[in-house]
Amino acid sequence: MEDAPYLVALNLTRRCNLRCAHCYLDAGARDKADPEELTTAEACALIDDIAGLSDETMVVLTGGEPLLRRDLERIAAHAAGLGLMVVVGTNGMALTERRVAALRQAGVQGVGISVDSLDPGRHDAFRGLPGGFARTMDGIDACRRAGLGFQIHFTVTDETADELDAMIAFARSCGAIALNVFFLVCTGRGRHVSNISRAGYDRTLRRLTLAARDTEGIMIRAKCAPHFKRMAIELDPDWPITMAHGYDAGGCLAGTRYARVTPEGEVTPCPYMELGAGSIRDRGFAEIWRDAPVFERLRARRLGGRCGVCEYAKVCGGCRARPFAATGDMMGEDTLCAYQPSGAQVIPDVPEAAPAVDWTPAARTRLDRVPPFVRRFVRQRAEAFARENGCDAVTAEHLEALARQRFAAGASPSRPFLTGVQTGSGERHDLG
Ligand code: SF4
């Protein structure tokens, strides 16, 4: 049986209170709910199906603007009640005190809020609404006051790449758990937005990788930029992130550990790939996840072009949405990567099923307190650490030692942090 997804993004609506230039859903203001949108009952049945695969899966509720759905909290509470980790991806403008309290009560563990520039005029121009920046800042304040964890999502283009350091400082100072930096994939309205150049991408990603390793007090990650993994290995092969699996570790999980469901119920490998694997109105999500040919192709990972001969093919593998958008071949080379494979031996992926390591009861208790989505990453790292130290069991002391090493760039193993993924109409969320 196929492994369960780490992450499923549910685009609950195409409605939005903004009109972002880069929106891949082509969402926009609409007064009434689209009759094609999944109903509350359909969304909850979908979540039942996801939970049936694994209760460690993270569900990201996003849009459009998900806060425009009045049943958002009901859907979130349903998922949380099944033990799933639930996060919401939003532009932050409707995060009033009352709504933040309702999300918390529903069991939402965090929100991802998009900030495209620290210059209000630039942010508003990008988002298509004067005054949007101020309202998003109010939403961030409301989360902070209520103690609802949040992360900042920053989409980099050539125009905003110079803001990276300032955005890191802002995210730290406003109390965000993480800063996720996204790189556009040219689909939807985003196909007309000037993207980042290959050179700009390379430069920004290199700077980001350094900041991700060296910045304390906040987790910084590149999202939908799998070469982050290559750069991490080039920078520091011993950095735990180079050993880790999962979206948090920087690679692309589209179709292998990640899927998205459109507002109408179509399952796709990721929000940027309009490549339907089947509709949950015809078949259950679990069945689509297991059997759809699109997913089978992605899992077989027969890559073309430079990706196919690259020594980083296993740890990076490139974005599949970019070649699909550019050429229609999702297994082609990642068009935004500037790297020329050297002909060196392929760097092996770290096997997920490494030799068994036990957990002492005290360590197990501590692991159980880690949020489900992060737990997998913490478990892998702790087991690797125990093995490196010649032990056949993870102890509480091992976890302490890892915490002291600023595990995962500043986030301690017991600290709930989110991941970020591209999931909404220009909102980039986790996830993760
Ligand atoms: S294929 Fe999708 S999930 Fe993977 S890196 Fe590209 S945009 Fe992100």
Ligand code: SF4
């Ligand atoms: S060529 Fe492909 S696999 Fe190699 S680093 Fe670039 S995107 Fe990754």
